[in-house]
Amino acid sequence: MESPEPSLFAQAGPSADMTRSTEEDSLVDGPLISADVLQSAMRREFQSVPTTCPAGALSLMHILYVALSMCVGIMCVLKFGQEEVCLRILGSVQGDSVIVFGKVFLWVLMLLLTVWVHHHHSRVRSRGYLRFYRQTQRLKQLPLIIHSTGNALLLLLQALRLPQNIHTCVLLSILGAEFLVAVPCLLYYTVKVMKFNKEQAAPDVSQEEHSHTYTVTSLPTETGFRGSSTLEEVVEKQADLIEYLKLHNTLLSKRLLNLTAQH
Template structure:
């Protein structure tokens, strides 16, 4: 009697195991990998900052040209009567300083606008491009901020040591500051524009996808370019920052992958 009960229990457990192994995990066909990959593949989004950098370069060049023309016509050649028709009771240095502050505000807005779009690019997985342009996009703002400080020192010295004989010297110093700003700021903007235009033209895949693609062709899982871990020739802060950016991107990518997987699974179940 006991032998029959034991045999029956074994047969029932075997039937349950076989039924579980034969039943599919989901009702319906499995999701093809190509469908899921195409569903989560993000369309490349170009950076709309190159045209703004070109516009800012033109504004800076126009500001420099008008400032030099105003300084030469009203201060160096001392055409006071003709200048009064246009600048009224304002001094030439005051007008240049006000225009310079307006230009600095435009550059500050440009820096914030560019930072916003570059942060979105980093979240989309373009970590290498973000790090390569991180300091470049800030340089014009720092250059003009230093120029404002130099302007303030020169104008303060002019107010402290009032002398008609030295007024022309202060104007030359102000023009020298403008020349230095033009020589350092415009190349940065042009170089940034070239890098952004190359990025938009190439339309590369995110960094992690490029590494997977290269590893698939090479047949090895080389970690030379990923810089995971500490090396004597690398900075700890840089390695930690790269890992943090990569982890943040992978978290967002996995979240999107889970949402698309659930959506496609529920859609196949309904069909």
């Protein structure tokens, strides 16, 4: 006796295929999520870099420090007729010692700012803004390097034990040169971060998707491999692409859940 199971499966087969095709058609015919919707959702989730205010405040503090150091050096150390005022304000502390203490305090603030900036730039890099991270990678470290170089020169000056007048003049010259280099770098960094926060651009990979047409004669995008690219650059670009795709999939899942809940 033949088993009726094949005939049952044969009868259920077309209906099962029809059910499957109906479900697939319902998914295909459902509302599609456009790229503009995803991009608008990503723009709403843009997180600005909160380093402009600390950088601007430190620039003002540096200007104030240099101005006060010049006054202390000229009036209290070189003693141009303000000895009584210096004794009343500084007491028994020497003027050049006050300048050095202020320099150390300013360097500590610059170190804290550099750590703070590095933390937020690492987060920017993980969110897919690798181009901005590279543009500011050396710029954000340059003020601390300049201040550290100034500290090294001050230590060398202390070791030379020059006459008081020459020592003070060289000290103020070092502070002035440091000011002329460090403050413009810090202000330039502040302007770049303000511009980045104002633009609220999409991640780099998303920008390339809109600005490149994939034709036979088109050049490879920044996320691909180039002959002149180093291994470090390729790895960074791959990490940038992975982070962007993770964010893209997360937003896509949220949109799908919202559409499922609506229907």
